[in-house]
Amino acid sequence: MTSTELAQEALPQRLKRRIMRKLGPWGVFLEGFIEHPVMVGSIIPSSRFTIAKMLGPVNWNECKLFVEYGPGVGTFCRPVLERLPRDGSLIVIDTNPRYIEYLKATIADSRFTAVLGSAADVEAIIRAHGHAHADYVLSGLPFSTLPDGVGAEIAAATHRVLRPGGAFLVYQFTAAARDFMARHFRHIDSGFELLNVLPCKLFWGWKE
Numbered sequence: 001m002t003s004t005e006l007a008q009e010a011l012p013q014r015l016k017r018r019i020m021r022k023l024g025p026w027g028v029f030l031e032g033f034i035e036h037p038v039m040v041g042s043i044i045p046s047s048r049f050t051i052a053k054m055l056g057p058v059n060w061n062e063c064k065l066f067v068e069y070g071p072g073v074g075t076f077c078r079p080v081l082e083r084l085p086r087d088g089s090l091i092v093i094d095t096n097p098r099y100i101e102y103l104k105a106t107i108a109d110s111r112f113t114a115v116l117g118s119a120a121d122v123e124a125i126i127r128a129h130g131h132a133h134a135d136y137v138l139s140g141l142p143f144s145t146l147p148d149g150v151g152a153e154i155a156a157a158t159h160r161v162l163r164p165g166g167a168f169l170v171y172q173f174t175a176a177a178r179d180f181m182a183r184h185f186r187h188i189d190s191g192f193e194l195l196n197v198l199p200c201k202l203f204w205g206w207k208e
Contacts, residue, residue, distance in 0.1 A: 045075040046140065046171065049195040050202075054171055055079060057189070057204055058136055060088075065131050067161075068092045069119040069139040069154070074103050076138060081109055091129060093119050120153040123161050133163040144176035151180045159184035159207060168205040173198050181205040 046054075054076075058066075060083045071077055071092035080090055091113045094100055103114040115125050119141065126134060137158050143151040155177075158168050168185060170177045171193075178201075181188055185205030193200055 045072060046200075047193070047196040050171060050193045050200060051076060051079050053191060053193050054138070054169055054202055055083065057167065058083070058169075060085065062165075063135045064088050065126065065134045066090045067122060067126065067134045067137045069122075069137070070094055070141045071103060071114070072099055072140075074107060076140075077103065077107060077112065080138075081107075081112060084111060086111075089113065089129070089131070091115060091126060091131075093117050093122065093125060118150075120150060120157050122154075122157050126161060133166070134161050135163060135166045136169060137162060137166075138169040139177070140171050143170075143172065143180055144174045151176070152183070155180035155184055159205075162207045164207055166207050168203075168207075170203040170205070171200050172203070173200050175201055178203050 063084060064087065066080055066084060066088065068076055068080070068090070069092075071094055074092075077090065077092060084090060089111050090109075092103065093115045095116070095118060097116055100114045100116045103112075107114075113129055115129075117125055119139065122134070122137070126132075139154075139158075141154070143154075146154075155168075162168065168181060170181065178188060178190070181203060186208060187206040189204040189206070191202035191204075193202060
């Protein structure tokens with residue numbers, strides 16, 4: 001392939017990145033969805049109504065470590081950091097390096113850590129950052145489209161990593177996640193948020 005042909009092939013990619021930059025976080029989110037649609041729950045970030053309702057049951061005074069799976073461009077990160085105590089920590093885990101790079105570049109908070117990895121490895125990840133357990137774990141991962149076995153691994157690992165009294169917070173477009181949660185969490189509260197694109201189901205699995 002000649003240099004001219006290489007330049008012509010690279011042009012659409014450069015144009016796409018220019019458009020994404022102009023779109024800001026929405027562009028980064030969309031690009032991540034296009035690259036890995038199976039691992040991203042939605043083409044549009046969650047609404048402020050979903051965020052408020054999802055985080056409502058959290059006892060922030062007792063929260064030392066909050067973990068999020070699939071943070072995307074930080075739609076939940078900033079509201080969590082606003083509520084988190086000064087001595088608390090937020091660890092987010094994502095398999096998409098584009099999202100992790102974006103979060104590291106845009107969130108300057110000593111309580112915040114972005115990790116490139118799998119939610120199934122949450123126990124090893126929090127131990128590597130000096131924590132024995134998590135108080136709350138939030139997930140927007142699309143359990144219904146995850147590869148076989150991954151959803152079950154994530155649900156089991158999340159139950160193990162939570163302290164007694166902690167909770168697994170999940171927002172989804174389907175009820176698939178609840179089936180995985182029910183294998184480990186005996187007490188699951190359910191909710192629904194209509195003012196979201198798309199309307200989503202909310203679940204809070206409490207570790208007894």
